[in-house]
Amino acid sequence: MADPISMPSTGPTASVIESLKQVVGAQGWSTDEAERRSHATDWIGRFFVDPLLVLKPSTTFEVSEIARICNDNGLKVVPQGGNTSLACGSIPTGQGDEVIVNLSRLNRIRNIDMFNDTISVDAGCTLASVQQAAEEADRLFPLKLGSEGSCQIGGNIATNAGGTNVLRYGTMRDLVLGLEVVLADGRILDGMRALRKDNTGYDLKHLFIGSEGTLGIVTGAVLKLFPMPSTAVAAVCTVPSLQSALDLLVLCKKHGGESLTTFELMPRAGLELVFKHFPSTRFPLGELQDWQLLIEFRSNDGEERVRELFETILSQAFEAETVIDAAIAQSIQQNKDFWALREGLAEADFMEGAVITTDISLPLSAVPVFMDACSRAVLAIVPKGRVVAFGHLGDGNIHFGLLQPLGSDSEQFLSRSNEIQSIIHTMALSMQGSMSAEHGLGFVKNDAVAQYRGQVEHDLMLTMKAALDPKSTLNVGKVLTIENGALSACNT
Amino acid sequence: MADPISMPSTGPTASVIESLKQVVGAQGWSTDEAERRSHATDWIGRFFVDPLLVLKPSTTFEVSEIARICNDNGLKVVPQGGNTSLACGSIPTGQGDEVIVNLSRLNRIRNIDMFNDTISVDAGCTLASVQQAAEEADRLFPLKLGSEGSCQIGGNIATNAGGTNVLRYGTMRDLVLGLEVVLADGRILDGMRALRKDNTGYDLKHLFIGSEGTLGIVTGAVLKLFPMPSTAVAAVCTVPSLQSALDLLVLCKKHGGESLTTFELMPRAGLELVFKHFPSTRFPLGELQDWQLLIEFRSNDGEERVRELFETILSQAFEAETVIDAAIAQSIQQNKDFWALREGLAEADFMEGAVITTDISLPLSAVPVFMDACSRAVLAIVPKGRVVAFGHLGDGNIHFGLLQPLGSDSEQFLSRSNEIQSIIHTMALSMQGSMSAEHGLGFVKNDAVAQYRGQVEHDLMLTMKAALDPKSTLNVGKVLTIENGALSACNT
Known part of the structure; x- marks a missing residue:
């Protein structure tokens, strides 16, 4: 993750800026420094460089005019929605004269x-x-x-x-x-x-x-x-192993089909931190195990039937010893309490200390081996680090993270982010996984794309960029690292 | 639809053909005229032009080598699978020296x-x-x-x-x-x-x-x-109108969610032909109406529950007068019998006489107005024609067809195919529909794409073709009509 830096922009002619202002009208632009800076800072406080101005068009036609003018005059366009990117995808990063095009007024x-x-x-x-x-x-x-x-x-x-x-x-x-x-x-x-x-x-x-x-x-x-499903019933289960979790997933799909909506993994280490930092939470089962699951079915079948479905699945799972213990929510409040465990995981991590996080995905069958191998690999580098790996097991997306060792220096720990993330990403890639399941590449992972996607795919991505944005105007420096000449080289 | 024609190919150098043969080995090629002709004829008997040879590579690497050699030497590649295209998508059409690359040996x-x-x-x-x-x-x-x-x-x-x-x-x-x-x-x-x-x-x-x-x-x-869903239960219903059919669909989705697998429209005219040409079929309800539906739910809930689901839906539908009559299949055999009605529709049409068919799709809310307006429009042109419109109502895909008038001349009727199809397509387009829902464009509808997709989309399609196949080697003349210079013109 790049450190916040500020770089001066060289200015384009005043007349271009004037044209852009005219397109959107008085309500649609700002050059105010505070507002520019606010739109150029992402939600976790990263700031690289000030945009020339912030435009807030209110129609598709205005967006079109802005794009045309910027494209004709060598200005870079940074499209921006709610600016909640986790990958610096919607802020200027110093790629030339950047204009933020914020779409919040197109809201019908x-x-x-x-x-x-x-x-x-x-x-x-x-x-x-x-x-x-x-x-x-x-x-x-x-x-x-x-x-x-x-x-x-x-x-x-x-x-x-x-x-x-x-x-x-x-x-x-x-x-x-x-x-x-x-x-x-x-x-x-x-x-x-x-x-x-x-x-x-x-x-x-x-x-x-x-x-x-x-x-x-x-x-x-x-x-x-x-x-709209009328019924949602969740359960919390403990399982003896990650392989058992996968076996249980097969059972849930077999009996519940598409009504299976949630199959989330909650590790012991993560839940212990939830209980520590959110004292109102409590574990609904006897003994915390290495792995817990939050499972939810949603349907229009009525609560009784969903509970019966859970009972069918769990009785088979108990028999096959793929489940140690389970609690099915008996009320809407209990359902919320179960969800609070899952929802508290990320925040409890951050409350505990510095965390190096990732957003990997894997073929589900590879998850057990990955978790074991990857934990060993990162603990070999940071012996007293605390692995907290949780997430959307049902679709193979794991947020595999490492928490700083107790009593260690946060900054020193975070200085090893690239090294640690690289180990986790490499491990995921070696098992046919992805190093960005849902957060995207933005500006923080764009240099990894060549490694991940392979030469032919990377070349084709450059070909697409060259075909659709030949002057390299749109969100430059995001997704792809475009070095001088890279675009023209592939635009044959 | 183009008439079968045969055009001679001019030959490339023998050495290129020799290289292609070497890539695939003795089992992987044929220049035998009968085999060439067989692979160059689609399943409804259309034949345009003989390929230079038929290649049957057995590995991805062999396909790669074939593509490279053809691309380097100006040969056109016609990729071919099972050759079941309804749009002449997988046969040579006279675009130069064409080589069929049949993939049937890549079958692991x-x-x-x-x-x-x-x-x-x-x-x-x-x-x-x-x-x-x-x-x-x-x-x-x-x-x-x-x-x-x-x-x-x-x-x-x-x-x-x-x-x-x-x-x-x-x-x-x-x-x-x-x-x-x-x-x-x-x-x-x-x-x-x-x-x-x-x-x-x-x-x-x-x-x-x-x-x-x-x-x-x-x-x-x-x-x-x-x-794999363990249970499938179908029902046949009669409805008072197409709008009622849509109302019933809303009910089916609301109560059955994703277990709703089939929602097919069967018109009176079509079913009458099914009963005529397949004497073993019979209508499970009292009186045939203008519109019938075949509805099926599949799940792992057990037959009893699926029947209860049907009963819940139908009792609400009867009360709202969105259904006239309904029969829920009581056995696997009856389920098959219900399906036989739907499956017989296309064939019964063809057994009855010449049919001009289409493959349009629409936003579902537009279906009732479309059916009415389109029927009037085609009957204004062919007053005694018989409209048979059936299909996948649940996803908006209607096979709107016109059967020749009783006792009329088939060829004369079919000579109006383009005119009639154009009326139907134009009507669909005017209601934000598509003129090719599932059959694709191939060679028979490629000239319609510019009209349907609009200038910018069509230009972008040409841009993609130019970016990915700059020498215009792959399945040339399918999807896009590429006139001389069109590719280079957009490859700026």
């Missing part, structure tokens, strides 16, 4: 179609406002993130956001049917189709989803809605 | 991962063989097509195949986790990742899925597997 719910189960929205809608609009129509928009009150749909799409409902509903990519995108040169790609089946040539939208604003600026989207 | 199941619920396969595996491998592992690979015994996974991916399970499991695109692709110049893109979450830069696989072999040759894939 355009349309809800109750029969098609779709919602069309502006990119600047917060995730929470889309969830709420869906709920008012008795539908579910299933993307669920900690930052949902401030993160925006455009950012969710640009980063292919994940969260806690991926096991059942997929990532953001799986929830998008149509997309409106402003291209680097200002052209507007209108793909706001609400169709579940459409085979008329290349699927362009998936190129923009997850491209972190480097290939286009998402301005609108048509999203899938789902029936 | 590479790996099944029971905990990750994934299967890795060669592109030449038939769909049926993948379904079977999944079933042997007590898993479901849900893609289901009429041609599953002969169509191949590579073709399913290249065309983003649909079929009867899309409502619940999505199209082929939704079932692919990883992809191995040979690029136009022979480079091998190894993206055989089995991860459900992976945000490490651009998602390249979706560019190849549905590109119909024009951007790369799919040689392998990692596919998702699902729990």
Whole structure:
């Protein structure tokens, strides 16, 4: 992670800035230093460089005009939604004359179609406002993130956001049917189709989803809605091993099918910290084991049936000795209490001390071997470090982290972040995993992409960048490390 | 649809052909005229032009070598799987010196991962063989097509195949986790990742899925597997209107969630032909109405519960007068009998006479207005034509067809195909629909893409083609109509 630095920008002609201001009108720009700085600082306080100005367009056409003017005049565009990126994806990083294009004024719910189960929205809608609009129509928009009150749909799409409902509903990519995108040169790609089946040539939208604003600026989207499940019942289980956890997952899928919504891993070390730092939490079972699971089914079958489903699964699991102990929530309050354990894990870590975190994913069958091997590897480097590995086991996404040794120096420990992360990432790659499951690359992991994706894939990514943003205007320095000439070299 | 024609090919140097033969070895090529002609004829008998030779590589490396040699020497590559395209997507069409690269010898199941619920396969595996491998592992690979015994996974991916399970499991695109692709110049893109979450830069696989072999040759894939539902219960219902059918769909989703697997529309005119041409079929309800539905839920809940679910839904539907009559299958045999009605629709049409068919999709809320308006429009042109519109109502995909008037001349009727299809397509487009929901564009609809996708999207498609296949080698003339200079013009 780069340290906060500040670099001066060289200035473009005043007339270009004047044109940009005219596009958005008086409400749509600011050159105020405090506001510039606030938009150029990410939510964990990282700041690299001041933008020339912050633009807040209120229509797709204004975004298009901004892109065109910047593209014509050599200004760099940094698209910004709720600025909740964990990878410095939405702040200037010193790539030239950078302009922040903040989309928060594009915040209309355009349309809800109750029969098609779709919602069309502006990119600047917060995730929470889309969830709420869906709920008012008795539908579910299933993307669920900690930052949902401030993160925006455009950012969710640009980063292919994940969260806690991926096991059942997929990532953001799986929830998008149509997309409106402003291209680097200002052209507007209108793909706001609400169709579940459409085979008329290349699927362009998936190129923009997850491209972190480097290939286009998402301005609108048509999203899938789902029936709202009326019942949610969670359970906490202890299991004798990670392999048993996988065996239990097979049983849950077999009997519960798509109603299995949550299958989260909670380690002993992590829960001990939750109990320490959140004294109101308590463990619902007798004895804490190395591995606990939070499992939830959601359906419209009624609570009794979901409990029966749990009982069917757990009785088979007890017999097969894949479960040591289990508690099924008996009330909504107990369900919340169970979730509080899972939700407290990340925060309890940070409250305990300095943490080196990762966001890896693996084929599920590789998880037990990975956890063992990776723990040994990092403890060989930091013998008294505390491994806390938790996360979305059901979809193979583990936040494998290392907490500083008790009584050690935080800064000294964090100075080894790159080294430790590299060990964890390399281990994940060696087992066909990913070093960025849901957080994206942004500016902090962009140099790893060549190593991870291999030469041909990396070359193709450069080819795509060159094809869609030949002047290298959009979110430059994010996702790809573009050295001088790299783009022109691949643009043959 | 183009008439069968035969055009002579001008020959490349014998040495290039010799190199290609050497790559695949004695088992891997044929210049035999009968075999060439057989591979150059699609399954409904269309034939345009003879290929130079038919190559049957047995490894990804051989495919790569073939692509490289063809790309270096100006030969065109026609990738071919099971050759079941409905759009002439996998046969030569006279674009120069064409070589068929048939993938049927790449037919290994590479790996099944029971905990990750994934299967890795060669592109030449038939769909049926993948379904079977999944079933042997007590898993479901849900893609289901009429041609599953002969169509191949590579073709399913290249065309983003649909079929009867899309409502619940999505199209082929939704079932692919990883992809191995040979690029136009022979480079091998190894993206055989089995991860459900992976945000490490651009998602390249979706560019190849549905590109119909024009951007790369799919040689392998990692596919998702699902729990095998143990219970399937179908019902046949009559509804008073298409709007009632949509209301019923909302109820089915609300109560049944993802267990709703089938929601198919069967019109009076179509079923009358089924009863006429398949005398063993019979209607399970009293009186045939304008619109019937075949609805199926699949789950692991046991038959009793699925029947209860149907009863809950239908009692609400009867009360709201959204259903006229309904029969829930009481046995496996009756389930099959219900399905036979739906499955007989297309064939009964063809047995009755000449049919002009389409493959449109719509936002579901637009279906009632579309059906009414489109019927009027085609009947205004062919007053005694018989509209038979049926299909996957649950996902908005309607096969809207027109049967020749009783006693009319078939050829004269079919000579109006373009005119009639154009009316139907235009109507669908005007309601934000698609003129190719699941069959793709191939060679027969490629000229419609510019109209359908709009200028910016069409330009971007050309940009992608130019970026990935700059010498225009792969399946030329499919998907895009590439006129002289079009590629170089957009390759700026």
